Amino acid sequence: MDMVGDKDKFELENRNEEDPMNFAAPSPSPSVDWRFGGLVPTGNPMAVSKGSTSMVVESFGPTLWDQSQTANPQNLGGLFSDINNVQNSASTLDTLGIRKGTPAAVASLPSTDHKTFDMGWNPTSSMLNLKGGGGIFLPGNGMLPQSLSQFPADSAFIERAARFSCFNVNGGNFSDMVNPLESMGGTNYFRGGGMMQEVFGGNGQSHSQKNEVMNVDEAFKDVSMSVGEHEHEHEHGATGGGGSPLKNVRSHDEAKQGIGVGDSGPGNDSDEAEFSTAGGQDEPSGLEGTTGGERFAGGLESKKRKRSEQDTELDLAKVGPQQPGESAKDDTEIQQNGDQKPTSTTNKSSVKHGKQGSQASDPPKEEYIHVRARRGQATNSHSLAERVRREKISERMKFLQDLVPGCSKVTGKAVMLDEIINYVQSLQRQVEFLSMKLATVNPRLDFNVEGLLAKDILQSRVGPSTLGFSPDMPMAYPPLHSSQQGLIRASLSGLGSSSDLHRRTVNSQLTPMTGGFREPTRLPNVWEDELHNVVQMSYGTSATTNSQEVDGSLPPGHMKVELR
Amino acid sequence: MNSKRFSPTSSTIKSRFTRRFLRALLKINRQRTRTPSSPMEICQRYLKVKLAADVSMASAVGSRRAWSRAMLAKIRHGVRTGSMCSLTMMRKRKIYHRKKSTKEVGIVGNAKVLRKLVPGGEAMDTCSLLDETFHYIKCLSTQVKVMTRIADQICST
Numbered sequence: 001m002d003m004v005g006d007k008d009k010f011e012l013e014n015r016n017e018e019d020p021m022n023f024a025a026p027s028p029s030p031s032v033d034w035r036f037g038g039l040v041p042t043g044n045p046m047a048v049s050k051g052s053t054s055m056v057v058e059s060f061g062p063t064l065w066d067q068s069q070t071a072n073p074q075n076l077g078g079l080f081s082d083i084n085n086v087q088n089s090a091s092t093l094d095t096l097g098i099r100k101g102t103p104a105a106v107a108s109l110p111s112t113d114h115k116t117f118d119m120g121w122n123p124t125s126s127m128l129n130l131k132g133g134g135g136i137f138l139p140g141n142g143m144l145p146q147s148l149s150q151f152p153a154d155s156a157f158i159e160r161a162a163r164f165s166c167f168n169v170n171g172g173n174f175s176d177m178v179n180p181l182e183s184m185g186g187t188n189y190f191r192g193g194g195m196m197q198e199v200f201g202g203n204g205q206s207h208s209q210k211n212e213v214m215n216v217d218e219a220f221k222d223v224s225m226s227v228g229e230h231e232h233e234h235e236h237g238a239t240g241g242g243g244s245p246l247k248n249v250r251s252h253d254e255a256k257q258g259i260g261v262g263d264s265g266p267g268n269d270s271d272e273a274e275f276s277t278a279g280g281q282d283e284p285s286g287l288e289g290t291t292g293g294e295r296f297a298g299g300l301e302s303k304k305r306k307r308s309e310q311d312t313e314l315d316l317a318k319v320g321p322q323q324p325g326e327s328a329k330d331d332t333e334i335q336q337n338g339d340q341k342p343t344s345t346t347n348k349s350s351v352k353h354g355k356q357g358s359q360a361s362d363p364p365k366e367e368y369i370h371v372r373a374r375r376g377q378a379t380n381s382h383s384l385a386e387r388v389r390r391e392k393i394s395e396r397m398k399f400l401q402d403l404v405p406g407c408s409k410v411t412g413k414a415v416m417l418d419e420i421i422n423y424v425q426s427l428q429r430q431v432e433f434l435s436m437k438l439a440t441v442n443p444r445l446d447f448n449v450e451g452l453l454a455k456d457i458l459q460s461r462v463g464p465s466t467l468g469f470s471p472d473m474p475m476a477y478p479p480l481h482s483s484q485q486g487l488i489r490a491s492l493s494g495l496g497s498s499s500d501l502h503r504r505t506v507n508s509q510l511t512p513m514t515g516g517f518r519e520p521t522r523l524p525n526v527w528e529d530e531l532h533n534v535v536q537m538s539y540g541t542s543a544t545t546n547s548q549e550v551d552g553s554l555p556p557g558h559m560k561v562e563l564r
Numbered sequence: 565m566n567s568k569r570f571s572p573t574s575s576t577i578k579s580r581f582t583r584r585f586l587r588a589l590l591k592i593n594r595q596r597t598r599t600p601s602s603p604m605e606i607c608q609r610y611l612k613v614k615l616a617a618d619v620s621m622a623s624a625v626g627s628r629r630a631w632s633r634a635m636l637a638k639i640r641h642g643v644r645t646g647s648m649c650s651l652t653m654m655r656k657r658k659i660y661h662r663k664k665s666t667k668e669v670g671i672v673g674n675a676k677v678l679r680k681l682v683p684g685g686e687a688m689d690t691c692s693l694l695d696e697t698f699h700y701i702k703c704l705s706t707q708v709k710v711m712t713r714i715a716d717q718i719c720s721t
Binding site for chain 1: 606612614617671675677682702711714
């Protein structure tokens with residue numbers, strides 16, 4: 001987000017240079033021309049340098065639009081049209097006497113593609129940071145045209161303008177500028193689409209403004225689509241008026257989607273109807289008064305609720321066709337939401353792609369996990385990520401609960417983790433015990449290895465269905481089952497060091513395994529001989545390890561040794 | 565529901581593990597020199613069998629899972645440093661296990677213990693740790709089942 005940082009610097013620069021930058025005093029038109037980033041030569045607003053669009057936008061920020069509105073629109077219209085067309089601006093800039101920094105900046109700009117606004121932005125802002133060169137940009141004066149109908153519906157320009165949405169974090173910063181500007185009937189242009197919409201709404205101007213609003217909105221939405229979760233979280237983190245409008249834009253997007261999907265609330269329809277009309281009459285009233293804001297808020301709330309209910313296609317890509325009718329709402333709603341409480345924005349944080357039915361188009365776009373903040377929950381980026389994390393963890397704990405035997409009644413993560421740990425430990429000890437067993441009873445392997453191999457592989461393949469036991473085993477040794485079980489249980493009850501769960505698990509494991517103990521008498525005998533040696537050796541060499549190893553895992557033979 | 569589909573793969577994991585483990589067992593058995601085995605020999609053989617079980621299980625799982633990768637890496641490192649070293653390391657590990665089991669405090673404390681248990685668990689966040697634990701438990705239970713049956717077969721014959 002170096003752009004954001006640059007914008008910050010740029011903004012500071014602008015503020016600092018407000019006074020020296022204020023060329024508006026002498027004469028409006030030259031000042032306006034000058035303010036056009038010096039891209040427009042004096043008296044020649046049409047000759048605009050291309051590639052300086054970023055600078056132009058910057059210059060248009062809070063500065064340009066308020067006064068000389070009669071002159072500006074035309075200039076701006078021509079300006080923007082030229083901006084997108086003209087290539088070389090260095091000469092024009094020089095003629096305007098642009099500060100030293102800018103020519104280099106502007107010269108660098110043509111090299112950058114219009115679309116690669118970001119790249120052009122950095123050198124520009126870096127140049128702007130040069131005090132001398134920053135003269136173009138005047139945030140102090142909120143000069144905004146009454147009607148930006150002259151704005152070309154240029155997708156490139158709109159994209160760039162919409163990229164300002166990345167700077168919504170600075171909305172709070174801009175809010176300071178907004179206040180003085182509002183008095184002039186204009187607001188901060190720098191807030192990208194949202195700001196422009198505010199501007200338009202603030203002016204309460206003609207319907208033609210909506211075109212630009214819509215276009216900006218489109219680009220805005222495009223940008224918001226391309227932006228990941230952190231962007232949304234940026235919005236949520238920003239609590240100022242600057243942050244909320246953009247937040248609301250996004251939420252409005254969703255609301256609009258909901259509406260486009262088929263939401264048919266009365267409030268929605270009324271809002272739609274309002275906006276679909278020229279709306280000029282409604283906008284000013286709505287914009288100026290809080291009552292309108294409340295109405296919109298209510299409509300927004302209802303939209304949001306319905307949105308959450310329907311919750312179908314949330315892909316922002318699908319917003320495109322729905323924009324004309326909906327984008328008009330944005331400007332007024334954005335205005336209002338700036339005044340409204342933040343609770344209205346807590347209902348939605350971003351488009352929720354996960355767990356939605358139709359996600360055919362989502363995966364290719366989705367690089368981040370989109371989360372929706374629930375009602376009444378904080379929309380802080382950290383809390384959202386935390387919530388996602390917690391949900392993941394609890395989901396996995398549920399799976400583990402199914403896997404570990406005897407954990408269905410357990411509630412709570414800590415106890416559950418305890419059980420899991422014990423289970424894993426018991427499994428590991430069982431593996432060690434079985435490997436010890438296999439190490440000691442190996443001699444028999446030499447004889448019937450192939451038979452064993454074939455049998456075991458076959459049995460292991462059959463295993464999943466028969467729990468790994470051949471069918472004849474339980475039938476042949478039913479009496480041994482009970483005796484063996486009793487023996488084992490008795491031995492295990494003597495285990496003082498094992499945890500209860502371990503004992504239980506071993507019991508549960510051994511109980512089905514008793515079917516496997518075909519030769520119960522032989523086993524302890526084998527074990528006793530070997531284990532005597534082993535245990536004595538272990539006691540002789542190392543103090544407790546072997547006893548610990550075999551502690552919970554060995555059956556009666558070891559127990560007998562211990563009890564002696 | 566569960567994207568981690570173990571049921572179709574566990575059988576193949578099981579069969580792979582069985583084959584490898586049996587082969588390793590055969591190799592170990594062939595190394596037996598004389599019938600009366602000293603306890604030390606038995607201990608060493610036990611360690612080899614245990615190692616064979618771990619290696620065969622980890623290689624049966626393959627590199628798909630972090631715990632299997634970590635286990636294989638640890639084993640290779642252990643092989644390099646010598647087999648006797650693994651014995652002492654194992655003893656220490658057991659002791660540490662005993663000590664740490666009393667320090668479990670909460671979720672975080674339990675997660676720490678779990679990290680020690682699951683191979684490669686130290687370098688994971690809790691979420692993936694639970695994933696790995698899930699898979700690890702499944703494989704461990706498979707291992708136990710197979711080894712039980714092998715042991716039964718051996719004991720019986």
